[in-house]
Amino acid sequence: MILLHRLKPAFWDLPDTAGSHSGLNLKRKWKLIVLVTAILSLSPLVIMTLVDFNLTRRTIETETNTGMLTSLNTIAAVMSASLAEKPPGTGAKTLWDTAFSHLNTGRNNDLFLMDNTGRLLTPSFYYETSGSRTILDPGLFTGSDGIVHIQASDGTPLLAGYARITGTPLMLVQLRQADWLRDLWFKPRLKLLWFLCASIGFILLSIMGMATFLVGRIHTSERQRIEALHHEEHANRLASIGRLASGVAHEINNPLDIINQKTGLIIDLLTLGKQDQPDQRLLPLAEDVLETVKRCGTITRQLLDFARHMEPSVEPVDMEEVISQVLALLETDARQRNITIQVPPVPEIPGFACDRSSLIQIFLNLAENAITAMEKNGILTIGVFNEKTGLVTITVSDTGKGISPEDLPKIFEPFYTSRTDRWGAGLGLAITYGLIREMGGDIRVKSTVGKGTSFTLTLPVKAPRPAAADGTLHLPGSEMTVPANPVDDDTWGDRYAKP
């Protein structure tokens, strides 16, 4: 049962609903392939085996019968020659007793003499020699020799070969059980059957194996395609959210600063101006407003960070150094929460280049999230692997509370946060995702509730040129276009001024 479970391909248990796998019913496909291929390949085999079986049986039958007849005829000829000297009847009996009685052996070789009235002259296995009684109907035996099917007195089907002895009214008869041939035929037939079964089994197994492989490949590629589609959709959605976010952030900044300055003026009037008796509550209130404005400012700044479309400067980066920088920033927080940070030896990554600040930001965001998820006591592991050529794999794993499967698809979206304090704007992972995509990399997450979360990043060793590959940069929320690589002030300013 366990073996069967292990052999069962991945697509077998997929639900057959149309929506789940873009309408592919892989199980039915598999069955159809196996059925059609099995019929196509097995039917010629079975047909040929049957034909061969019949042919062989007939050949053996004919050969046996011919052999029987030949020997009967030979014996009959010998007897005829002997009897020509003596009269039949007693002569035949004497001849039989002296020469052929020992041939009359048993079930499959019952040899005896019979006269043309059907009376047996010599003893028989199947029939008793009982005086003048006609035991076998002489009408059955026509011609000089031949083979006929008869039935014994007890109903056993018999095969009777006969040959007339020339010059006498006598007939030499040999009886065999009709299924004697079947017994003779049994062994080769068994061999043939075995061979057939083994071939059918082998062919069926290979057909099933091949169908499983092919359908498995379809399943894999289909799943990859769907995953890629989802990923693309996700990226597009994030990009449009990013554009919206930056537009909103820009538009909010102006009125926000009006509030900021007006409140500042109130504070100025209260502190710098010579107010006689201001209400004691006014100043703290105004300061609260300023504090809130600052918070809004932080959010709009984070939004702009998220939607950032600037060209990162690609430079050679020492991964170990970056990690130690990040760890230095996290050390205090981790120590307070009694969290152990594990970093296995970082392998040498020749030629690794990327935007250093982005990389630090990515590490910081992921590690901070991990620490937040663990709250107290836990292990944060940052691993760097350089196993595939051209790719760097980074894992950031924690032993924290994990993310529920329902929340897992949402974590890279802006404003999704699990933090209940007011400082979690929910932009950390969205920014991280944007940065990784900009670097030409990818991020995946695995999480078990209660056990921990593991982020796996794949970054190219050589970072590609970022999105603005045509040399221009489309700034979100404004109609301005600036060249990514400035040459001199004039062209720069002009292009900036006249979009």
Next chain:
Amino acid sequence: MGPRILLVDDEQEFVQTLAERLQMRDMDSYAVFDGPTALAQVQSHPPRILIIDLKMPGMDGIQVLKQVKQTHPGIQVIILTGHGSEQDKILCMHLGAFAYFQKPVDIDQLVTAIKQGYETALSNDQKTATCDRHPRTGSRQP
């Protein structure tokens, strides 16, 4: 009164309040609401410090910055914008801006930048006074 400061922003409420706050801090500041007026003011009463927004209808802050830097390189320009990106910041600093702030701005930070700009302008004046016999218009303190 301290250094003469010209503020340019199409958000009138904002710029007037900011000017008032600077005045309370003993700075001779006044506000205009668009680029051309600002340039005319620069010609007639050149300020020490120019604070401009980037996105304004008609003439935007980058154009004002460029023209002011051409005619009056001694004026220290501070950018104060709600729309800026990192790219804008690099561009403005490249064009000769003295400082770059994103709205909402903290008044103390702005005042510090103004003071620094004023000191830079003063030291530039001394250099031009010793090296150049014909100091350009607007680059000397009146």
